Structure formats: C-alpha cells, structure tokens
Amino acid sequence: MSPQDTNSFNPAAVIVLAAGxxxxxxxxxxxxxxxxxxxxxxxxxxxxxxGLNPERLAVVVRFERDQVAAHIxxxxxxxxxxxxxxxxxxxxxxxxxxxxxxxxGEVEGTVVVTxxxxxxxxxxxxxxxxxxxxxxxxxxTVLTAVLDxxxxxxxxxxxxADGTVLGIREHKDASDDEREIGEINSGIYAFDAKVLxxxxxxxxxxxxxxxxxxTDVLGLARHDGGRVAAVATTDRWQVEGANDRVQLATLGxxxxxxxxxxxxxxxxxVIDPATTWIDSTVVLDEDVTLLPGTQLHGKTTVARDAxxxxxxxxxxxxxxxxxxxxxTHGSGAVIGAGAHVGxxxxxxxxxxxxxxxxxxAFYETKNVTIGRGSKLSHLGYAGDAEIGEDTNIGCxxxxxxxxxxxxxxxxxxxxxxxxxxxxxxxPVTVGDGAFTGAGAIVRKDVPAxxxxxxxxxxxxxxxxxxxxxPGSISAAAAAKSN
Ligand code: UD1
Ligand code: MG
Numbered sequence: 168m169s170p171q172d173t174n175s176f177n178p179a180a181v182i183v184l185a186a187g188x189x190x191x192x193x194x195x196x197x198x199x200x201x202x203x204x205x206x207x208x209x210x211x212x213x214x215x216x217x218g219l220n221p222e223r224l225a226v227v228v229r230f231e232r233d234q235v236a237a238h239i240x241x242x243x244x245x246x247x248x249x250x251x252x253x254x255x256x257x258x259x260x261x262x263x264x265x266x267x268x269x270x271x272g273e274v275e276g277t278v279v280v281t282x283x284x285x286x287x288x289x290x291x292x293x294x295x296x297x298x299x300x301x302x303x304x305x306x307x308t309v310l311t312a313v314l315d316x317x318x319x320x321x322x323x324x325x326x327x328a329d330g331t332v333l334g335i336r337e338h339k340d341a342s343d344d345e346r347e348i349g350e351i352n353s354g355i356y357a358f359d360a361k362v363l364x365x366x367x368x369x370x371x372x373x374x375x376x377x378x379x380x381x382t383d384v385l386g387l388a389r390h391d392g393g394r395v396a397a398v399a400t401t402d403r404w405q406v407e408g409a410n411d412r413v414q415l416a417t418l419g420x421x422x423x424x425x426x427x428x429x430x431x432x433x434x435x436x437v438i439d440p441a442t443t444w445i446d447s448t449v450v451l452d453e454d455v456t457l458l459p460g461t462q463l464h465g466k467t468t469v470a471r472d473a474x475x476x477x478x479x480x481x482x483x484x485x486x487x488x489x490x491x492x493x494x495t496h497g498s499g500a501v502i503g504a505g506a507h508v509g510x511x512x513x514x515x516x517x518x519x520x521x522x523x524x525x526x527x528a529f530y531e532t533k534n535v536t537i538g539r540g541s542k543l544s545h546l547g548y549a550g551d552a553e554i555g556e557d558t559n560i561g562c563x564x565x566x567x568x569x570x571x572x573x574x575x576x577x578x579x580x581x582x583x584x585x586x587x588x589x590x591x592x593x594p595v596t597v598g599d600g601a602f603t604g605a606g607a608i609v610r611k612d613v614p615a616x617x618x619x620x621x622x623x624x625x626x627x628x629x630x631x632x633x634x635x636x637p638g639s640i641s642a643a644a645a646a647k648s649n
Pocket of ligand 1: 184185187188251254255256257258259282283284319321322335336352353354379380381382408
C-alpha cells in the first residue's frame with residue numbers, strides 16, 4: 168500500500184479500551200502499564216493507533232484511573248482520556264468514548280476500536296482493516312483469527328451457505344456447537360460512526376455476564392441493513408492479549424523475536440537471537456554485532472561496526488563506531504568510537520569515555536569524563552572526575568570522592584601516568600604530564616610534570632618468620648632458602 172492510499176483511509180477516530188481491571192495479573196501495577204520490549208502495553212496500543220493518523224484518539228479508563236491517565240498523558244498529550252462509569256462492558260466503554268468525542272464535534276466516518284492490552288498489533292494490520300472497511304463500504308468490519316484453542320473468546324457466526332458474518336457470540340453465551348467454532352473475535356473493529364452510535368443505544372446488559380457487549384453491534388447493524396464483514400489475519404500474535412504474567416512473557420518473547428529479526432534484516436549480526444533482548448526504543452546501525460546474552464534497553468544506540476556482548480546489559484548507553492563492549496552492565500553512559508569496555512565493568516550514569524579509550528576489568532565508573540585515548544585498565548573506581556587525553560590510570564586506582572557528607576571532584580590532566588594503587592582524595596587536581604608512584608595517596612594538588620610519591624619507608628625484620636611462625640610451611644621454605 169502506498170502512503171497516499173493509507174492516507175485516504177485515515178479513520179475519524181480510534182478508541183482504545185483500557186478500563187479493565189486486569190485481575191489475573193495479580194499486580195499492584197495496572198495491567199496495561201506492564202512493559203513489553205521496554206514500552207507499556209498501552210504504549211504499544213497508542214503507537215499502533217497513532218500510526219493510522221486518526222483525526223482523534225480516545226482512551227477509555229476506569230481501573231486505577233489516575234495512574235493510567237497520567238501515564239497516557241505522558242505518552243500522548245493529545246489523547247482524549249474518557250472515564251467509563253459503573254455500567255460494565257466493552258459496549259459501554261465505546262459508548263462513553265463516542266459521547267466524549269461527539270461532545271467536541273460529532274464524529275463522522277470510520278471509528279476504529281482497539282484494546283490497550285494487545286501489544287503486538289501493528290499499524291499495518293489496522294490499515295488493512297480500515298482500508299477493507301472503507302473500500303467495501305461496510306457498516307462494521309471485525310478483525311478475526313482462527314485459533315486452535317478458542318476458549319474464552321467471542322466466536323464469529325457466519326451464514327452456512329455464503330459465509331456472510333452474522334454476528335458474534337460470547338463464549339459464556341455460546342451453545343456447544345458454537346463453541347466448536349475456531350474463528351474468534353479479536354475485539355478490534357472498524358465501525359461507521361453513525362451505525363455505531365445508533366446500535367449502541369439498543370445494546371442492553373441482558374446476557375450471562377450482565378455487561379453491555381460491543382459485539383452486539385454487529386447483529387444490530389446487520390439487522391438495520393448494514394454490511395458486516397471480517398478481515399481474518401493469519402498472524403494470531405497480533406490479536407493476542409496478555410491477561411496474566413504467563414501470557415505477558417509469551418507475548419514479550421514473541422515481540423522480542425520480531426524486533427531482533429527486524430534488526431537482522433536491517434544489517435545487524437545477532438549471533439543468538441534467543442538470548443538477545445532489544446527494546447523497541449533502541450537504535451542500531453548496520454554492521455553492528457551483538458553477541459549472546461546481550462540486553463539493550465531504553466534509548467541505547469550502537470554505531471556501525473561496534474561489537475556488544477557477550478552477557479551485557481545496557482540501558483540508555485550510546486556506543487560509538489568500532490567500539491567493543493564486553494560483559495558490561497551500564498546505564499546512562501557514552502562510549503566513544505573505537506573504545507573498549509570490559510569484561511566485568513560497571514558503567515553508571517554520567518560516564519563518558521572518549522574515542523579509543525578503555526575502561527577495563529572490574530572497574531566501576533560514575534559521573535566521569537574520560538578524554539580520547541585514556542585508559543583505566545584494571546580494578547578501580549572513578550567517580551565525579553574528569554580525566555584528560557592519553558592518560559594512563561594504573562591498576563587499582565580509586566577516586567575517594569565521598570567524605571561521608573559531600574561528593575568532591577578529581578581532575579586529572581592529559582598525558583598523566585599513575586602508579587598502581589594510587590588514591591585520589593578529592594577535591595584534588597593532577598596537572599598534565601604528572602606521574603604518581605605506586606601506592607600514592609594524592610591529598611594535595613600535583614603540578615604539571617611532577618612526580619608524586621607517598622613515602623612510607625620500608626623496614627625488613629630479618630628472621631621474623633622463624634621467630635614468629637616456627638614449624639610453619641613458611642618457616643620451612645625460608646630455612647631451605649637461607
Ligand atoms: C472481548 C470480546 C470478545 C473477544 C475478546 C477478545 C466483548 C463483549 N467481548 O471479550 O468477543 O473475543 O474481547 O479479547 O466485547 N474493557 C473496558 N471496559 C469494560 C470492559 C472491558 O474498557 O467495561 C476493555 C478491557 O480493558 C480490555 C478490553 O476492553 O482491554 C476487553 O475486555 P475483556 O474483559 O478482556 O473482554 P472479553 O470478555 O475478553
Ligand atoms: Mg479478555
């Protein structure tokens with residue numbers, strides 16, 4: 168479908184139903200706020216709906232109303248939030264939304280209804296639904312799928328001879344014969360606004376569940392002479408909802424499988440798709456390689472030819488071209504082009520590693536800017552610090568940035584060489600080209616080009632082992648050597 172075609176099918180409104188309680192999640196967090204691929208389920212629903220370019224968008228809320236409404240407002244400031252009253256059912260929810268939309272100007276044309284808990288639904292499938300609905304001049308078009316196990320779903324009733332859609336029967340209201348039907352109602356529809364408005368006036372709560380069923384609109388529209396039809400999808404994942412945490416995980420895994428596959432098609436090498444998790448919000452360049460056990464979250468970006476993994480979890484981390492990040496846990500960090508991080512490295516927010524730099528094994532960093540080509544190779548902590556270019560920080564160095572009350576900064580210049588086990592007692596500044604000796608405790612500023620030594624004289628007590636550890640392995644070894 169060309170963009171022009173899709174534009175001509177823009178619906179007048181999309182209504183996202185999100186008032187349900189989600190009891191089976193057994194969670195304090197409202198169901199539709201549970202995330203998949205780094206985005207809440209309702210976030211996915213809003214994105215799919217917005218992709219249709221509807222003139223207006225409404226979301227119906229009720230359960231945990233304030234929390235849900237605040238979340239929706241944050242994601243989509245122009246969505247109209249509609250409260251459902253105590254009358255239950257999908258029909259009542261849509262009626263409330265239509266009334267609220269009508270109050271701002273009567274809706275004319277196509278109204279699409281979707282759910283807030285169907286996270287894999289795409290704009291593409293909604294476009295197909297809307298296009299069929301409008302091209303065929305339907306009163307109602309329902310999105311259906313054929314499932315092996317249709318238990319619990321509303322079933323599509325069709326005319327035996329010509330297959331025309333007659334209506335929908337809820338599972339709880341269905342006869343044994345009707346329960347044999349494998350074609351289910353996804354709960355996603357395109358309606359003509361006028362047909363919807365009129366039919367909803369006639370929908371009652373006279374059924375097993377005592378709810379206003381939106382599904383009753385199909386039979387009513389047909390009765391009034393409207394065309395009712397179905398678009399059947401073969402991609403069942405796109406119509407599946409998450410009702411409990413088992414389904415949440417199943418849908419999450421399928422969502423991830425799709426995300427990973429789409430990146431591979433765009434030129435990313437993924438060695439083990441099953442153990443690679445990529446949020447919807449992550450951006451990768453061509454020729455990035457992801458090794459097994461890599462999880463990329465949030466606004467993480469990875470530039471060309473970089474290699475990430477194995478076993479790395481990165482949230483909001485920007486990785487430059489040709490960088491290598493191995494067995495690293497990081498968040499809120501920037502890794503320059505050609506830089507090396509890991510293995511076993513912990514990058515905390517505010518870490519900025521310059522091009523060709525290195526943060527090596529068993530290093531923790533936080534709020535530190537490291538210049539081009541500088542290396543912190545092994546065993547240490549760098550926090551609240553600024554390090555210049557081409558500086559080499561020796562093994563086991565730490566910035567002592569916290570005095571128990573306040574955090575203080577360490578500033579280290581360019582071309583500096585620090586000895587093993589140097590401690591920088593902040594606030595302190597080390598000038599360009601300075602050296603520190605092994606075990607130096609830098610309490611005072613070091614001028615450019617100086618060598619700093621913390622001189623603690625060494626004393627050897629001869630014969631100490633024989634005197635104080637007689638009969639030990641050490642004493643025997645010493646005796647043999649003397
Ligand atoms: C509904 C359909 C059923 C379909 C199934 C697909 C009806 C009567 N039945 O059944 O044919 O096969 O979805 O999943 O429509 N909601 C509200 N307000 C309410 C009730 C529900 O906003 O008063 C929202 C829920 O948050 C949810 C959606 O509507 O997003 C569906 O509600 P749910 O209770 O799951 O409907 P089902 O009984 O499963
Ligand atoms: Mg349901």
